[in-house]
Amino acid sequence: MNIAVTFLPRREPIPLPPIGFIGGGNMASAIIGGLIKQDVPAASIEVVEPFAEARARLANDFGILAQPAAGPALARCKVIVWAVKPQSFAEAARPVRGLAPDALHLSVAAGIPSGSIARWLDTERVVRAMPNTPALVGQGMTGLFARAAVDMGDRKLIEQVLDATGELMWVDAEESLDVVTAVSGSGPAYVFYFIEAMTEAGVELGLTPEQAHQLAVGTFTGASALAADAAEPPAVLRERVTSKGGTTYAAITSMESDAVKAKFKTAIRAAHQRAAELGQEFGKA
Numbered sequence: 001m002n003i004a005v006t007f008l009p010r011r012e013p014i015p016l017p018p019i020g021f022i023g024g025g026n027m028a029s030a031i032i033g034g035l036i037k038q039d040v041p042a043a044s045i046e047v048v049e050p051f052a053e054a055r056a057r058l059a060n061d062f063g064i065l066a067q068p069a070a071g072p073a074l075a076r077c078k079v080i081v082w083a084v085k086p087q088s089f090a091e092a093a094r095p096v097r098g099l100a101p102d103a104l105h106l107s108v109a110a111g112i113p114s115g116s117i118a119r120w121l122d123t124e125r126v127v128r129a130m131p132n133t134p135a136l137v138g139q140g141m142t143g144l145f146a147r148a149a150v151d152m153g154d155r156k157l158i159e160q161v162l163d164a165t166g167e168l169m170w171v172d173a174e175e176s177l178d179v180v181t182a183v184s185g186s187g188p189a190y191v192f193y194f195i196e197a198m199t200e201a202g203v204e205l206g207l208t209p210e211q212a213h214q215l216a217v218g219t220f221t222g223a224s225a226l227a228a229d230a231a232e233p234p235a236v237l238r239e240r241v242t243s244k245g246g247t248t249y250a251a252i253t254s255m256e257s258d259a260v261k262a263k264f265k266t267a268i269r270a271a272h273q274r275a276a277e278l279g280q281e282f283g284k285a
């Protein structure tokens with residue numbers, strides 16, 4: 001049998017400017033992985049990361065030579081991504097202020113207001129993003145907010161930097177980012193929690209851990225794809241699974257009687273409140 005093979009022309013490297021990262025942990029790695037997939041050369045990415053183990057991981061995974069402290073290498077960066085914990089932001093900003101005067105700043109830190117970042121870095125060109133970890137597999141959801149001084153060209157640049165991470169959603173009000181944080185930023189942990197519960201229940205009822213894991217994960221993948229594709233809302237899709245007097249009815253009735261939905265919403269409100277507290281606590285400096 002003859003198999004026709006078509007070679008697609010190799011894509012030209014994306015002409016992104018040099019990009020700096022302050023903090024080279026989980027979220028920075030997810031974004032850097034996307035940039036490398038877009039053919040951005042490792043040499044045009046500067047990372048400041050004090051933790052030696054994280055620097056070794058960046059070298060191993062992406063061939064990036066991260067620096068333990070901020071220095072003049074950041075001067076060439078036109079975008080600086082802030083991927084430090086909210087608790088470390090003010091301290092991390094001090095040595096960077098003035099080092100890259102032309103840079104557009106993108107913060108992924110939960111809660112820290114853009115006004116604090118603008119003050120710490122002495123620039124109004126600040127965008128805040130709230131991504132989530134499925135960015136690692138190109139299926140993230142990211143909320144974005146730009147300060148007034150950020151123009152359309154800057155917005156496009158940010159979209160290009162985050163292009164490979166998944167879907168992007170701009171919000172007009174900065175407070176909305178705390179809601180994005182509580183729903184989709186922390187959201188993967190809620191999904192993993194339910195996967196854990198479904199897997200444990202499957203094992204307790206007699207399946208192997210592998211079988212139970214495959215069924216739980218596959219059910220989330222399938223149900224999410226159905227919800228994304230269907231014209232009907234999730235409540236209608238749920239009703240279609242729930243045969244009268246059947247097994248799903250038994251499970252949903254049990255959950256309703258234990259107020260599972262109400263408690264889940266309370267948990268999301270706790271995440272929302274914590275985002276605001278992080279901003280108040282660590283945005284003051």
Ligand SMILES: NC(=O)C1=CN([C@@H]2O[C@H](COP(=O)(O)OP(=O)(O)OC[C@H]3O[C@@H](n4cnc5c(N)ncnc54)[C@H](OP(=O)(O)O)[C@@H]3O)[C@@H](O)[C@H]2O)C=CC1
Binds near residue numbers: 025048
């Ligand atoms: N993880 C997630 O799902 C999401 C996280 N975020 C946000 O991303 C940010 C980073 O989170 P995450 O990646 O999970 O955290 P990590 O702890 O994995 O990464 C943060 C890194 O920053 C380093 N760091 C600390 N101080 C400095 C400094 N002064 N200069 C440079 N780097 C420094 C830390 O080193 P050390 O460990 O030595 O302190 C650590 O390696 C947080 O603000 C979080 O709110 C947003 C959305 C989702």
Ligand SMILES: O=C(O)[C@@H]1CCC=N1
Binds near residue numbers: 110185
């Ligand atoms: O838990 C956190 O604070 C961060 C922000 C969203 C996800 N992780």
